[in-house]
Amino acid sequence: DIQMTQSPSSLSASVGDRVTITCRASQYIDKYLHWYQQKPGKAPKFLIYATSTLQSGVPSRFSGSGSGTDFTLTISGLQLEDFATYYCQQSYSSPYTFGQGTKLDIK
Amino acid sequence: EVQLVESGGGLVQPGGSLRLSCVASGFTFSDYWMHWVRQVPGKDLVWVSRINTDGRRFNYADAVKGRFTISRDNAKNTLYLQMNSLSVEDTAVYYCVRDAASGSTVVFQHWGQGSLVTVSA
Numbered sequence: 001d002i003q004m005t006q007s008p009s010s011l012s013a014s015v016g017d018r019v020t021i022t023c024r025a026s027q028y029i030d031k032y033l034h035w036y037q038q039k040p041g042k043a044p045k046f047l048i049y050a051t052s053t054l055q056s057g058v059p060s061r062f063s064g065s066g067s068g069t070d071f072t073l074t075i076s077g078l079q080l081e082d083f084a085t086y087y088c089q090q091s092y093s094s095p096y097t098f099g100q101g102t103k104l105d106i107k
Numbered sequence: 108e109v110q111l112v113e114s115g116g117g118l119v120q121p122g123g124s125l126r127l128s129c130v131a132s133g134f135t136f137s138d139y140w141m142h143w144v145r146q147v148p149g150k151d152l153v154w155v156s157r158i159n160t161d162g163r164r165f166n167y168a169d170a171v172k173g174r175f176t177i178s179r180d181n182a183k184n185t186l187y188l189q190m191n192s193l194s195v196e197d198t199a200v201y202y203c204v205r206d207a208a209s210g211s212t213v214v215f216q217h218w219g220q221g222s223l224v225t226v227s228a
Contacts, residue, residue: 034214036152043202043218044152055216087152091213095168098152 002026002090006099012107013078021073021102023066023088032092033071035064038101039084047086048073080106109133109217111203116222123193127222129186129203137161137181140206142215143188145199155201156188159211170196193226200224 003026013019023033031051036044046055048064051071061076075082083106088099115127127143143155156177158165165177176189186203200221207214 036215043221044215045218046207046214046216049207049212049214089152089215094166096154096213098154100151 001095002029002093002097004088004090004097004099006086006088006102008102009100010103010105012105014107015078015080017078018074018076019078019104021086021088021104023071023073023099025069025071025090025092028068029090029092031067032090033064033066034089034091035062035073036087036089037082037084038087044087075104078104109205111205111217111219113201113203113219113222116201116224118225118227119193120228121194121226123226124189124191125193125224126190127188127201127203127224129188129219131184131186131203131205134205136179136184138209140211141177141179141186142204142206142213143177143186144202144204144215144218145197146202146221147199153199154213157206157211157213158186160209190224193224195226198224198226 035048038044052064110132142157158177174192203219204215205217207216
């Protein structure tokens with residue numbers, strides 16, 4: 001199985017900050033890396049697919065990059081509604097695994 | 108608007124069975140692969156199973172293989188997950204998820220609200 005490791009596990013930031021979350025795959029996954037946002041008590045929300053393509057309606061302050069095994073999610077100019085837990089997920093091979101999540105909270 | 112509404116969760120004893128249902132609307136159900144993803148509250152997301160558009164092809168995570176069965180009824184726009192031989196480790200919120208495209212991209216574009224399954228004596 002491909003292991004997905006996110007860092008940091010938690011992160012405190014302020015409104016307006018720029019934050020970066022890293023996701024590392026235990027083996028090569030090409031560009032097949034996707035990002036989700038989850039708020040407490042809610043289902044995850046799909047944000048970015050294929051490393052860097054934003055889902056329709058996702059604000060442009062979100063961006064993704066990387067390839068191979070190392071990927072990043074960057075949020076430029078944090079807004080209050082961005083404080084949530086973020087998960088990466090690979091679709092390169094079954095089983096389709098997620099990272100353990102990065103909890104972003106208000107400093 | 109895409110909607111996925113799960114039902115069938117609840118409390119079951121170890122060794123018991125439960126069937127989850129997910130009624131889909133707002134899109135042509137028969138055009139999309141569908142998935143089940145589960146999450147122990149406050150913990151990681153785990154992909155459980157997927158099924159193709161006509162219901163003839165499916166995959167499972169090792170943890171549920173041989174115990175869970177995914178199926179669909181395209182006439183009823185409904186996805187199912189039959190869960191047998193349940194153990195406490197199966198306790199989780201189960202999400203019904205629609206794939207992002209008509210092929211199987213395994214990109215989880217639309218999620219239901221989740222159905223809580225609790226396995227406890």
